Amino acid sequence: MRTSIFILCFWLTALGLRAQGYILLPMDEAQTNHLKAYGITYKVLELKQEAWWLLNYRGGSFAFPYSDVFKKECITRGVRFEVLAEAKFNNILNQIADPEVNMEAMKLEVPPKIAVYSPTVNARGKEIQPWDDAVTLVLTYAEIPYDLVYDDEVLNMKLPEYDWLHLHHEDFTGQYGKFYASYNNQQWYREYVRNMENLAEKHGFNKVSQLKLAVVKRIQEFVAGGGFMFAMCSATDTYDIALAAEGVDICDHMYDGDPADPQAQAKLDFSKTFAFKDFQLVRDPYKYEYSTIDASPMTAPARRVQDKQDYFNLFEFSAKWDPVPSMLTQCHNRTVRGFMGQTTAFRKTQIKSNVLVLGENKAANEARYIHGTFQKGFFSFYGGHDPEDYRHFVHDPATDLNLHPNSEGYRLILNNVLFPAAKKKKRKT
Structure with missing residues (x-):
């Protein structure tokens, strides 16, 4: 059991997944490279991390847990991103969940082959x-x-x-x-x-x-x-x-x-x-x-x-x-x-x-x-x-x-x- 916990902690550290909130890829006019943003999101799923597709929120934005690796990928590929505290991301999810707004948060799980x-x-x-x-x-x-x-x-x-x-x-x-x-x-x-x-x-x-x-x-x-x-x-x-x-x-x-x-x-x-x-x-x-x-x-x-x-x-x-x-x-x-x-x-x-x-x-x-x-x-x-x-x-x-x-x-x-x-x-x- 201790070995499994150690391995999990090792991979979390390698990915830089710490208590740093989420990365948001805005998909409205502010985005510098809409097409590569999809590739970033696919990469997140390949690494077995959860991602969200925020339908109708800022052009259909993507979000996933913060990682130094993912941040570097965004910078390398020229994709605009925003780092959000967990509380702020939860506020976005609450805003989306409001039945009066035409938005939805879809969880993305496994990258399609x-x-x-x-x-x-x-x-x-x-x-x-x-x-x-x-x-x-x-x-x-x-x-x-x-x-x-x-x-x-x-x-x-x-x-x-x-x-x-x-x-x-x-x-x-x-x-x-x-x-x-x-x-x-x-x-x-x-x-x-x-x-x-x-x-x-x-x-x-x-x-x-x-x-x-x-x-x-x-x-x-x-x-x-x-x-x-x-x-x-x-x-x-x-x-x-x-x-x-x-x-x-x-x-x-x-x-x-x-x-x-x-x-x-x-x-x-x-x-x-x-x-x-x-x-x-x-x-x-x-x-x-x-x-x-x-x-x-x-x-x-x-x-x-x-x-x-x-x-x-x-x-x-x-x-x-x-x-x-x-x-x-x-x-x-x-x-x-x-x-x-x-x-x-x-x-x-x-x-x-x-x-x-x-x-x-x-x-x-x-x-x-x-x-x-x-x-x-x-x-x-x-x-x-x-x-x-x-x-x-x-x-x-x-x-x-x-x-x-x-x-x-x-x-x-x-x-x-x-x-x-x-x-x-x-x-x-």
Whole structure:
């Protein structure tokens, strides 16, 4: 017993955890680096220390017991912090607990283990993906660890090892991103197609669309079992299209060697999807669009959102009654700059009624950020490719987040990353 007490005291001393109160990371406009603040909080959880997410308090601030180690991390990473006496921190908790204020204190417990679904290299070690991924960029910048997974890992049942899975610019329909018209003569595209075909053959599938459907079904099982899935850009709509088109050939001959089923649209089963309903497929194989889910000019010619006026607003939820959407929308600015992608925004008429809209462009009648549940798990879909690059093209350089440490758009991604760490309270009834 004495040995155990000695070991505990040793680690407390090593961390500098003494009677010095708490460190508060303000997440309002006073914060110098919002993105790295998430990484600091993740580090605290990695070291098995408790942390608090103070919803709607100064922009959704974080707090944890004082430590010389944590103080040094804040200074090193350029994150603004405040040292609070224990009595002052307790006063903040009491203020938050007031039923008249829209705030809540969420205890953060275990750091989620993160997987990013991404085809970084082919079998010969050559990069085949000529675009970057906003989530890997911000995880790297915030210094939050993650593992890369792809079809091999998913089909070999590795997903249950993780708590949180990210999908980005991926085409789960087997149409290779519908890049054929623009890029079929380029080397990177041919490498991409060859790698996908090899993967399909490796796993016993005749077509890439069959491989991707199997991957989609494994991810569905991951979410059903309690996993957290976050998708951006074309991974959002193509995921649901693949589910709805199970058993239906929606790929034209240049994608899988034979024509698409002419009755494909009538055979879609929207009861299988996570978020979307009643959408129309874009059957033209030369058009860079999948369906009417995306509120783009290709499917909605009347859409006239000018670059300088492209913003979306975050809804404000009751932190005490609805802590989940409140966590996902914590930000120092309720108005967020819009950004484009292959899938930019979601047509509201094609979102299922049980799916929650977290952010919308009301003037354009489109949702940009949505959230829902599937059995025991959760999913969030976020339109667009890169929050700080309005129009990101193939082969464009990656965004330097040193230039955007206070990005509202990137903060929304990191809200999703920390969300699984929260100790869920029973919903008030």
